[in-house]
Amino acid sequence: MKSTERTKKLHDMNVDELQRREAEMNEQMFRLRFQWAMGQTETLNKMRELRKDRARLLTIMREKSNG
Numbered sequence: 001m002k003s004t005e006r007t008k009k010l011h012d013m014n015v016d017e018l019q020r021r022e023a024e025m026n027e028q029m030f031r032l033r034f035q036w037a038m039g040q041t042e043t044l045n046k047m048r049e050l051r052k053d054r055a056r057l058l059t060i061m062r063e064k065s066n067g
Contacts, residue, residue, distance in 0.1 A: 006053060010060045018061050025054045 010018065029050055035043045 003052070003056070007056055007060075010057055015061065015064055018057060018064070022054065022057055022061070025050060025057065029054070 010021075013021065029047070032043045032047045032050065036047065
């Protein structure tokens with residue numbers, strides 16, 4: 001899925017849904033970091049993509065809270 005599609009989906013969510021999605025992303029990031037520490041190198045791309053998606057989500061949350 002393209003980043004513009006993911007961003008569009010995030011814009012359509014309300015604040016509660018965004019907060020739940022952030023919690024899911026944090027948990028997923030924890031798991032990926034654990035896998036990375038165990039030597040599974042294919043997780044690096046997933047980590048990078050998830051980090052960028054999380055930054056997009058936080059930006060959208062900030063925009064919505066500032067109105």
